[in-house]
Amino acid sequence: MTAESKSIQSLPGEVKSEKGREWGKIALIAAVVTYLAMVLLLPTLYVFIGAFSRGIGPFFATLIDPDFTQALRLTAMAVGIAVPFNVVFGLCAAWVIARRRFRGRTLLLSIIDLPFSISPIVAGLMLVSLYGRNGLLGPLLQSLDIRIIFSFPGIALATMLGGMPFVAREVIPVLEEVGTQEEEAAKTLGAGEWQTFWRVTLPSIRWALLYGIILTTARAMGEYGAIAVVSSNLIGRTQTLTLYVEGAYRNYDSQSAFAASVVLAGLAGVTLVIKEVFERRIRIKDEEV
Amino acid sequence: MTVSKTQSTSPSAPKNWLKGFSLPWGVTITYLSIVLLLPVSALILRAATLSPAEFWRLATAPVALSTYNITFGTALFAAAINCVAGTATAWVLVRYEFPFKRVLDAVIDLPFALPTAVAGITLATVYSEQGWIGSFLTPLGIRVSFTRLGVAVAMVFISVPFVVRTVQPVLQELDYTIEEAAWSLGASRWETCWRVVLPPLIPAILTGTTQAFARAVGEYGSVVLIAANIPYQDLIAPILVFQRLEENDMAGATAIGTVLLLISLVLLLMVNVLQAWRQRYDG
Numbered sequence: 001m002t003a004e005s006k007s008i009q010s011l012p013g014e015v016k017s018e019k020g021r022e023w024g025k026i027a028l029i030a031a032v033v034t035y036l037a038m039v040l041l042l043p044t045l046y047v048f049i050g051a052f053s054r055g056i057g058p059f060f061a062t063l064i065d066p067d068f069t070q071a072l073r074l075t076a077m078a079v080g081i082a083v084p085f086n087v088v089f090g091l092c093a094a095w096v097i098a099r100r101r102f103r104g105r106t107l108l109l110s111i112i113d114l115p116f117s118i119s120p121i122v123a124g125l126m127l128v129s130l131y132g133r134n135g136l137l138g139p140l141l142q143s144l145d146i147r148i149i150f151s152f153p154g155i156a157l158a159t160m161l162g163g164m165p166f167v168a169r170e171v172i173p174v175l176e177e178v179g180t181q182e183e184e185a186a187k188t189l190g191a192g193e194w195q196t197f198w199r200v201t202l203p204s205i206r207w208a209l210l211y212g213i214i215l216t217t218a219r220a221m222g223e224y225g226a227i228a229v230v231s232s233n234l235i236g237r238t239q240t241l242t243l244y245v246e247g248a249y250r251n252y253d254s255q256s257a258f259a260a261s262v263v264l265a266g267l268a269g270v271t272l273v274i275k276e277v278f279e280r281r282i283r284i285k286d287e288e289v
Numbered sequence: 290m291t292v293s294k295t296q297s298t299s300p301s302a303p304k305n306w307l308k309g310f311s312l313p314w315g316v317t318i319t320y321l322s323i324v325l326l327l328p329v330s331a332l333i334l335r336a337a338t339l340s341p342a343e344f345w346r347l348a349t350a351p352v353a354l355s356t357y358n359i360t361f362g363t364a365l366f367a368a369a370i371n372c373v374a375g376t377a378t379a380w381v382l383v384r385y386e387f388p389f390k391r392v393l394d395a396v397i398d399l400p401f402a403l404p405t406a407v408a409g410i411t412l413a414t415v416y417s418e419q420g421w422i423g424s425f426l427t428p429l430g431i432r433v434s435f436t437r438l439g440v441a442v443a444m445v446f447i448s449v450p451f452v453v454r455t456v457q458p459v460l461q462e463l464d465y466t467i468e469e470a471a472w473s474l475g476a477s478r479w480e481t482c483w484r485v486v487l488p489p490l491i492p493a494i495l496t497g498t499t500q501a502f503a504r505a506v507g508e509y510g511s512v513v514l515i516a517a518n519i520p521y522q523d524l525i526a527p528i529l530v531f532q533r534l535e536e537n538d539m540a541g542a543t544a545i546g547t548v549l550l551l552i553s554l555v556l557l558l559m560v561n562v563l564q565a566w567r568q569r570y571d572g
Binding site: 021028031032033036038039040041042043046047050085088089091092093095096108110111112113114115116117118119120121122123125126127129130134136137160164215221222223224228229242243245246249261264265267268269271272276 | 312313314316317320321324325326327328329331332334335374377378380381385387391393395396397398399400401402403404405406407408409410411412413414415420421422442445446449478503504506507508509510514527528530531534539542543546549550553554556557558560561
């Protein structure tokens with residue numbers, strides 16, 4: 001078959017193949033939309049339907065239920081501790097990885113990623129084997145009368161562990177991209193380390209940092225498996241929001257479970273919106289360049 | 290290298306360098322140790338206190354073996370679905386224009402943002418016999434909630450973003466003119482797809498699929514709520530570890546937990562190797 005015969009053949013077939021491509025496109029879009037609807041959209045939509053299934057009254061009744069408010073308070077406390085720690089750590093780790101060349105740099109990067117691939121249950125188990133009553137530090141902690149597992153510090157540690165990589169992950173590429181020129185210029189002009197960081201480095205990484213904070217907050221609020229291991233799950237005492245959701249659901253109180261889920265899903269929505277804004281800004285910046 | 294050398298000749302540089310060196314380094318190492326490294330070592334040390342025979346007996350107990358089988362089988366199934374559907378989704382999002390495309394693009398990240406416990410209860414309800422989707426499947430004899438299929442649905446849900454988000458940027462960078470060149474040289478649409486479009490995407494697809502698989506293997510929250518958690522039927526390994534802990538069987542939990550930890554280390558290594566391969570491909 002020569003090239004000539006092919007082009008002649010394709011002439012009358014052109015319209016048909018163009019039409020076929022259009023149909024293929026529509027079919028593919030329909031398939032993808034169906035898949036996402038089945039897996040993502042309908043289940044997420046149902047969170048809201050489930051919460052208001054018996055009207056708006058029961059929804060608010062859940063929100064003022066003392067067990068719920070206590071769980072909300074505990075989650076807020078865990079988030080309030082874990083997120084600042086993870087932000088400071090993430091900034092330091094990002095700086096070390098992006099600004100220093102040393103042996104084991106890729107290893108450090110992989111270690112920071114580790115919490116992404118460890119099962120939350122294994123993460124909880126790890127904390128128990130270190131800080132638990134029969135753990136490695138158990139005797140020491142007992143003699144100091146410090147309780148970590150089955151109490152709040154354990155929940156905080158589990159929350160820190162799950163959200164650890166996000167800030168570093170988001171900030172590293174930006175730090176690498178902006179380079180060191182401006183920082184060096186600032187230092188040459190007499191700025192100190194802190195001044196350089198606040199005035200030069202921080203402004204250039206602020207969106208990546210913000211996005212990292214949002215992600216680590218979302219993860220911290222949603223932390224479940226690791227907390228289920230290290231918490232005694234006492235209603236009203238060591239029960240976080242996710243444990244409350246599970247508990248209510250298992251007690252056939254699905255309305256309360258979904259009402260609490262709406263609070264958690266609301267944050268997920270905020271996360272997605274901020275991510276959109278963040279990415280749009282990057283796109284605009286790219287286009288300017 | 291040369292830059293840092295010339296820098297250190299200026300009089301104030303060594304002090305600053307030391308100062309800059311110690312604080313972020315100190316924070317990084319201390320925090321990593323307390324939160325991650327020491328706990329990991331503690332688990333491995335605890336596993337090492339078991340005799341090898343004991344460890345082997347606990348880690349390969351029949352119920353443990355069945356959970357590995359179910360975990361990996363189902364996670365592989367979920368990863369395969371996401372491999373195909375994720376690539377198709379990335380393609381649709383990059384190449385086609387249609388209404389609500391931006392919304393669709395945004396919801397891909399939902400599984401990262403939505404807590405797994407929430408995902409678990411809503412999937413269990415929607416796929417239950419009276420649920421929105423389940424009620425259509427029940428007449429066909431398909432039960433999802435409280436079966437192994439439910440485990441698969443949960444694993445698909447939580448790993449949706451991985452393949453889409455790794456393939457999307459590569460597809461965006463892909464030069465459209467190469468495809469046109471292939472067409473104009475007489476390649477059919479399938480040929481263009483297989484021989485021109487797909488090869489540069491393969492490293493990204495594999496990376497995303499491995500990440501999805503790793504995430505699915507470790508999943509707990511959504512699966513524990515949608516599955517019946519019955520041994521030999523739909524019990525997965527992380528949930529078995531949790532059950533062992535609840536029974537106060539620390540040795541059993543440690544053995545199976547260590548197996549899971551080692552597997553996630555291997556998968557992490559695989560992702561890193563794939564990413565290195567990808568970068569070489571790009572370069």
